[in-house]
Amino acid sequence: MNIGGKIALVTGAASGIGRATALALAKEGASVAVADLDEAGGAESVRLITAAGGKASFIKADVSTPAGVRAMFDAVDAVYGGIDIVHNNAGIMTGGNPNWPDASLEKIALVINVNVAGVIMGTREAVARMRARGGGVVVNTASIAALGPMPMDPIYAATKAAVVLFTQSCAMLAETEKVRVNAVLPGMVDTPIIGKTGDGTTPAPWLAPAIAATKMLQPEEIAAAVIDYVKDDSKAGDHRIVGNAR
Numbered sequence: 411m412n413i414g415g416k417i418a419l420v421t422g423a424a425s426g427i428g429r430a431t432a433l434a435l436a437k438e439g440a441s442v443a444v445a446d447l448d449e450a451g452g453a454e455s456v457r458l459i460t461a462a463g464g465k466a467s468f469i470k471a472d473v474s475t476p477a478g479v480r481a482m483f484d485a486v487d488a489v490y491g492g493i494d495i496v497h498n499n500a501g502i503m504t505g506g507n508p509n510w511p512d513a514s515l516e517k518i519a520l521v522i523n524v525n526v527a528g529v530i531m532g533t534r535e536a537v538a539r540m541r542a543r544g545g546g547v548v549v550n551t552a553s554i555a556a557l558g559p560m561p562m563d564p565i566y567a568a569t570k571a572a573v574v575l576f577t578q579s580c581a582m583l584a585e586t587e588k589v590r591v592n593a594v595l596p597g598m599v600d601t602p603i604i605g606k607t608g609d610g611t612t613p614a615p616w617l618a619p620a621i622a623a624t625k626m627l628q629p630e631e632i633a634a635a636v637i638d639y640v641k642d643d644s645k646a647g648d649h650r651i652v653g654n655a656r
């Protein structure tokens with residue numbers, strides 16, 4: 411897909427990977443709906459895009475509920491009249507104390523609802539609306555946590571594995587709906603989510619050895635993989651690891 415002149419929606423775009431993708435899509439000429447719960451961060455993403463000569467607006471959104479997802483897409487329709495590109499990126503780790511196996515049932519449900527239901531409902535709404543325009547592209551953010559056991563946050567690992575299998579299962583939508591659905595699997599990226607594994611700003615002790623042994627990725631590296639998927643019309647149901655150099 412040629413990104414110039416298209417309408418893009420990025421969830422979790424107030425921070426980290428979502429902000430970097432929103433900036434990259436705007437640089438390619440898309441008008442970008444910056445969706446997030448975080449109004450201040452969302453406003454800053456819009457400011458950064460506008461300052462760089464791009465077009466963006468903020469939509470306050472909660473991707474963890476059906477009403478939140480529907481309202482987010484309705485807001486995009488109201489502002490832009492349609493949608494061509496969706497990056498289902500908002501995600502949370504279980505974080506804080508207690509972690510597994512003592513996280514509350516409410517916290518477990520929230521992680522699943524944001525990371526899995528948010529992605530599935532976001533893809534569903536994207537397809538329904540892209541159909542009317544003759545197709546589009548969805549990119550979901552999974553994680554390398556999808557690929558192996560993660561004893562300290564098995565809830566997160568399970569949600570990301572679900573995103574990969576969901577994305578693979580959507581391969582046929584390229585034929586039936588002209589909507590290509592793919593996923594990026596980042597390694598460890600230098601974003602605020604790392605601090606949220608601990609007390610909110612400081613990484614959890616269990617993550618410290620991995621951080622020390624790893625060259626952290628920058629959010630722009632993940633954004634570049636998302637842009638590749640949007641542009642590459644041959645890819646559907648695919649997933650790409652953006653791993654850490656050793």
Ligand SMILES: NC(=O)c1ccc[n+]([C@@H]2O[C@H](COP(=O)([O-])OP(=O)(O)OC[C@H]3O[C@@H](n4cnc5c(N)ncnc54)[C@H](O)[C@@H]3O)[C@@H](O)[C@H]2O)c1
Binds near residue numbers: 427447499524604
């Ligand atoms: N940083 C990493 O090392 C890493 C690695 C692999 C995958 N990921 C994934 O990348 C994605 C982006 O994470 P990040 O690293 O940029 O973290 P981040 O914390 O900087 O950004 C996540 C954003 O999602 C938003 N969000 C959370 N719940 C939401 C909800 N219910 N509705 C709407 N927005 C919501 C937050 O407000 C935040 O702005 C996540 O899906 C995460 O799981 C991150």
